[in-house]
Amino acid sequence: MERVRFRYNVSICLAGILGFLGAIPVATVGFGHGPVHAYAYFLVLILLIPLAVAVWGARAGTDADADGLRVRAALASRRIGWTEVAALAPAGRRVYVRTTDGRTIRLAAVSRNDLPRLVAASGQRISRATVAPDPMSAAGGRHRAGDPETEPPVREPDAEPVSDQ
Numbered sequence: 660m661e662r663v664r665f666r667y668n669v670s671i672c673l674a675g676i677l678g679f680l681g682a683i684p685v686a687t688v689g690f691g692h693g694p695v696h697a698y699a700y701f702l703v704l705i706l707l708i709p710l711a712v713a714v715w716g717a718r719a720g721t722d723a724d725a726d727g728l729r730v731r732a733a734l735a736s737r738r739i740g741w742t743e744v745a746a747l748a749p750a751g752r753r754v755y756v757r758t759t760d761g762r763t764i765r766l767a768a769v770s771r772n773d774l775p776r777l778v779a780a781s782g783q784r785i786s787r788a789t790v791a792p793d794p795m796s797a798a799g800g801r802h803r804a805g806d807p808e809t810e811p812p813v814r815e816p817d818a819e820p821v822s823d824q
Contacts (some may be wrong), residue, residue: 663780665768666720675713682706720768723780728756730767739764741781747774 686706689699715733722729727740739756746757749771755763769777778784 662722662724663776664720664722665766665773665777667716667768669716671716672713673716675709675711675716678709679706679713682709721766721777723777725780725782727781728766730764732767737764741783747777749774 682705686702686704687699689696689702711733718731718733720731722731725741727738727743730737730739739758743758743760744756745759747766748755748757748763752770754766754769754771754774754777756766757763766777
């Protein structure tokens with residue numbers, strides 16, 4: 660199977676670009692007519708914040724293929740082979756990968772609804788009989804795996820629609 664890419668919405672990148680354009684008048688106010696004051700050079704640094712948001716929005720995400728996962732951040736990326744993956748653990752709307760050496764890594768731009776596509780990219784199938792422990796429970800997160808109060812109901816594709824009556 661080919662590579663599956665998970666990315667954040669393009670509006671994050673566009674918001675960074677718009678913020679960059681909006682910050683130009685503030686950042687260049689000290690470079691008017693006359694002598695340039697020292698504070699003018701510090702105001703130019705304001706442009707780095709929306710620029711960093713735009714770069715992060717364009718680059719951050721997760722790629723999955725038959726060899727493994729690549730988790731991308733703004734400036735770095737990490738490759739995780741499928742042989743290193745012990746569990747894929749959804750926690751709320753986020754998904755974490757637990758590696759065989761005990762590390763827990765958040766998969767950028769991957770939500771609970773993306774799990775079937777993520778697993779299909781590996782060439783494997785999802786086993787509903789295996790439930791991984793929630794990585795957020797040890798960290799004091801609000802979501803608790805297996806708790807009907809905090810976990811949304813799972814609807815099988817062939818099942819009847821769930822009603823609240």
